[in-house]
Amino acid sequence: MSKRIVESYKKKLASEEGYTTSRTASLRIALCYPNTHAIGMANLGLHTMYELFNSIPDVACERVFLPDADELADYEKGGTPLMSLETQSRVRDFDVVAFSISFETDYLNMARMLQLAGIPVWSRDRTHYDPLVIMGGAASFLNPEPIADFTDLIAVGEGEILAHQLVDGIVENESKEDILLALARIGRGFYVPAFYDVIYNDDGTVFDYLPNQEGIPRRVGRALAAVNPKEGTLRRALKRGETELADFLLSQETFCPSTSIWSPNAEMGERLLVEISRGCSQGCRFCWAGYNYYPPRVVPAKDILAKAREWRHKTDRIGLVSTAVCDHPEISTILRELRAMDYRISVSSLRLDQISDELLDALVESRDQQIAVAPETGSDRLRRVINKNLTNDEIVDICGAVFDRGMLSVKLYMMVGLPTETQEDLDEMFVLVERIKNRLLEAGKRFGRAGKIIPSLNGFVPKPNTPLQW
Numbered sequence: 001m002s003k004r005i006v007e008s009y010k011k012k013l014a015s016e017e018g019y020t021t022s023r024t025a026s027l028r029i030a031l032c033y034p035n036t037h038a039i040g041m042a043n044l045g046l047h048t049m050y051e052l053f054n055s056i057p058d059v060a061c062e063r064v065f066l067p068d069a070d071e072l073a074d075y076e077k078g079g080t081p082l083m084s085l086e087t088q089s090r091v092r093d094f095d096v097v098a099f100s101i102s103f104e105t106d107y108l109n110m111a112r113m114l115q116l117a118g119i120p121v122w123s124r125d126r127t128h129y130d131p132l133v134i135m136g137g138a139a140s141f142l143n144p145e146p147i148a149d150f151t152d153l154i155a156v157g158e159g160e161i162l163a164h165q166l167v168d169g170i171v172e173n174e175s176k177e178d179i180l181l182a183l184a185r186i187g188r189g190f191y192v193p194a195f196y197d198v199i200y201n202d203d204g205t206v207f208d209y210l211p212n213q214e215g216i217p218r219r220v221g222r223a224l225a226a227v228n229p230k231e232g233t234l235r236r237a238l239k240r241g242e243t244e245l246a247d248f249l250l251s252q253e254t255f256c257p258s259t260s261i262w263s264p265n266a267e268m269g270e271r272l273l274v275e276i277s278r279g280c281s282q283g284c285r286f287c288w289a290g291y292n293y294y295p296p297r298v299v300p301a302k303d304i305l306a307k308a309r310e311w312r313h314k315t316d317r318i319g320l321v322s323t324a325v326c327d328h329p330e331i332s333t334i335l336r337e338l339r340a341m342d343y344r345i346s347v348s349s350l351r352l353d354q355i356s357d358e359l360l361d362a363l364v365e366s367r368d369q370q371i372a373v374a375p376e377t378g379s380d381r382l383r384r385v386i387n388k389n390l391t392n393d394e395i396v397d398i399c400g401a402v403f404d405r406g407m408l409s410v411k412l413y414m415m416v417g418l419p420t421e422t423q424e425d426l427d428e429m430f431v432l433v434e435r436i437k438n439r440l441l442e443a444g445k446r447f448g449r450a451g452k453i454i455p456s457l458n459g460f461v462p463k464p465n466t467p468l469q470w
Contacts, residue, residue: 005067
């Protein structure tokens with residue numbers, strides 16, 4: 001064991017609060033994030049699974065990250081097997097090695113971490129002496145096939161429901177084969193790649209997947225946490241004054257995904273992150289989140305505010321995480337109460353047509369000098385193609401309202417390569433940015449300072465399970 005690596009891990013732990021350690025639990029899970037500690041600790045999915053696993057009796061979950069550059073050099077130089085952060089235990093000694101993967105670009109890091117841990121990368125090469133290797137996270141909804149042969153089990157769905165089913169399946173069965181069969185036979189949420197044979201067409205494309213075990217579904221459905229109120233149902237109940245229905249929806253016991261470990265040296269580590277809703281009702285045809293997390297669901301304001309009160313002594317900064325923050329039916333209550341607690345509020349993303357004066361006031365109070373919005377394209381026609389029903393005039397007016405509050409920095413998310421795109425559509429992108437720039441300069445003169453526009457231009461990548469996947 002490398003002394004330098006252990007010292008580096010203990011230094012990270014010294015700056016954190018809220019982690020747990022146990023070497024005596026019956027089931028030990030190594031929760032792996034395929035990137036460095038600073039990046040991984042900004043991932044709400046990692047925090048969520050850490051909290052869920054450690055809330056289950058007789059289960060101990062520890063974190064594992066892709067080593068930093070200096071740590072990686074020490075690992076490679078000394079041949080030390082990859083270790084967990086909390087107790088510096090060898091990853092290959094855990095019962096379960098669970099990867100939480102949000103981005104397809106981290107797939108290669110999964111293989112790298114298995115190599116560093118001394119665990120066979122290919123599932124077929126592992127024996128019953130090796131830990132059970134699992135992959136979950138947002139990427140499992142998208143396309144887990146590139147790493148299917150690395151994994152024993154893929155969790156297709158949301159951790160709030162799958163964590164407990166996974167643990168039950170492990171403790172109720174003895175052999176790895178029995179565990180995998182029991183989980184696969186649930187029929188929803190667990191995909192075991194080894195239990196399927198791939199049938200190919202003559203041109204090498206996939207024709208079909210056929211189960212090779214009895215009781216295994218032909219198609220694995222995603223598992224969603226159904227307890228949280230549906231956004232649309234709650235919105236209608238509140239709007240119509242149906243107090244009995246609204247009270248029932250808001251009284252359900254729900255899990256509030258949020259920061260579980262205070263790690264101020266990580267990216268966004270100085271703030272409490274809280275997921276206030278999941279999914280989106282707008283149906284933009286390119287957006288995987290709207291379709292894979294359908295129907296959109298919310299965390300009740302009472303649970304969000306309870307978490308905020310619990311963490312207020314640690315920080316005065318809170319980040320509201322959602323695909324569309326302003327779509328939450330109780331957003332006014334959330335903002336009002338957070339402001340009363342003197343929180344500085346930031347948001348993950350904003351739908352341009354849902355930006356309210358109340359939210360802008362909260363952002364100005366928080367001294368949050370930049371917002372991120374997504375026009376996607378500069379063409380009204382192309383925006384209709386992708387089912388984003390905003391015009392350039394509306395976008396400029398909305399940005400102007402933001403600039404008039406003194407928030408003179410905006411990030412614009414835009415794409416190229418959308419279906420039916422023409423050169424005229426691309427030219428319109430420059431026109432739109434120019435119009436936003438002119439509106440920014442106009443506002444900047446009144447405040448006596450220059451503003452900033454940060455265009456983020458990305459190529460369109462078709463996502464599975466969306467109308468534009470082909």
